[in-house]
Amino acid sequence: MDAERRPVPGRGTEPDPPDQALAPETARWFAKLAAYTPAMAFVRNGDGRYLWVNAAYAHLYGLEPAAVVGRSVEEVDPPLDAAGFRALDREVLRTRRPVRHMLAFRHPDGRPGRAVGHRFALDGRDEPCVGGVYVDVTERDRALDEKAAVHEELHALRERSGLAVVTVGLDGRVERASGGAAGLLGVGRADLEGTPVTAHLKGSAVPAVLRRLWSELVQGRISRAGDVLRVRVAGGATRLLRTDLAVVRHRGAPVRVLAVLTPLGTEFAEPxxxxxxxxxxxxxxxxxxxxxxxxxxxxxxxxxxxxxxxxxxxxxxxxxxxxxxxxxxxxxxxxxxxxxxxxxxxxxxxx
CATH class of the missing domain: 1.10.10.10 (Winged helix-like DNA-binding domain superfamily/Winged helix DNA-binding domain)
Structure with missing residues (x-):
C-alpha cells in the first residue's frame, strides 16, 4: 500500500482505497463508505506515515484527509502522544495481534475528548501497515458521569440525609423506601416495600382528592402534587403526613412516583x-x-x-x-x- 492519490472531479485528490484487490466498482463503494463513516479510521506504514485517513479522523485535527495523508505522526500529533502511538504501532506489527486502545485527544474547538477502538496489522502491497478504527466516546462518557453523579446525589438524599422518601410504582405499590420513611412509620423497610400504599392509609376509603391527583400523575398530565394524608403507624396510631409527589419519567413516559413525607405534628391514637x-x-x-x-x-x-x-x-x-x-x-x-x-x-x- 502506498500514499498515491488519484484526482476526483470537484474534490481535488483522495487516497486510493486501502484494498485494490477488490473489483473496481466495489473498491469505489468501499472507499466512499470508509471515507465518510462516523468512526475515525486511518492506515499508517511502519515509519509512522499516514497512507490513508477518513474524514472523521482528519476532523480531529481540523483538517481535510488530503492534508493528513503523506505526513508522519510526529508532524500532526504532540511529541508525547506521537511517541506513544509509534510504540503501539510497533507492538501491533511485531505481534500481529489487534490491540484495543483508548486515546485522548482535543476536539477542533479545544474540548478534551476520548475515543476507543482497535489498532491492527494490515498486509500492504509493499510493507506491513497499521490500521486503526476508533469511536468518539466523549459524550457517552460525559453522560455516564452525569448519570453516576445523579445516582450518588439521589442515594445521599435517600439514605444519608434522613429524608423520608418512598418510590411508588404506577400500580400503587411501594417499590423502595428510605430508612427515614421506615423510621417515620415505625416499621422496617421489608414491611413497606412491595405493599400497596393504601394498606398504610388510615381508613378504608382513599380520599377522592388523592385518587384524582394519582390518576393525573400516572397519566403524565401533571408532574407534581401534594396532599395531607392520615397514615397508620406502628401500634395502630395515626399520623398526619404532608406528602409531596413527583413523577419519574423514562423517555417522556411516567414510570414511577417519588413521594417525600413530612410529619405534621405528633402521633395520636384516635383522630x-x-x-x-x-x-x-x-x-x-x-x-x-x-x-x-x-x-x-x-x-x-x-x-x-x-x-x-x-x-x-x-x-x-x-x-x-x-x-x-x-x-x-x-x-x-x-x-x-x-x-x-x-x-x-x-x-x-x-x-
Missing part, C-alpha cells in the same frame, strides 16, 4: 373529632380574634361559643386558647405553612 363550626372557631382563634369577635363573626351567642370552646378544650386536650391553637397545628388540623390561618389540605381530622 380528634371536630365539627366544621368548631374548625371555624379554631381558625378565628389562631388569627387572634377575641371571643366577642368570634361570636359575632360566626353569628353565635356568647353561651354557644363557650360551649364550643369547652368541647375544643376537651377534644384537643388543651386547657387554654393558646394551647388549643398550638394543638391544632401540632395535629395538622391547621396548615403550619399558611397565614392567615387556614385548614390543612385534605379533610379535617375526624371527618
Amino acid at each position: 380528634p373529632r371536630i365539627t366544621p363550626l368548631q374548625l371555624r372557631v379554631l381558625l378565628l382563634l389562631a388569627g387572634g380574634r377575641p371571643n366577642s369577635g368570634i361570636a359575632e363573626g360566626l353569628g353565635l351567642s356568647r353561651q354557644a361559643l363557650d360551649y364550643h370552646l369547652r368541647r375544643l378544650r376537651s377534644v384537643l386536650d388543651a386547657p387554654s386558647r393558646p394551647a388549643m391553637v398550638a394543638r391544632a397545628y401540632t395535629l395538622g388540623i391547621l396548615d403550619a405553612n399558611a397565614w392567615p390561618p387556614r385548614p390543612a389540605a385534605g379533610p379535617p381530622p375526624g371527618r
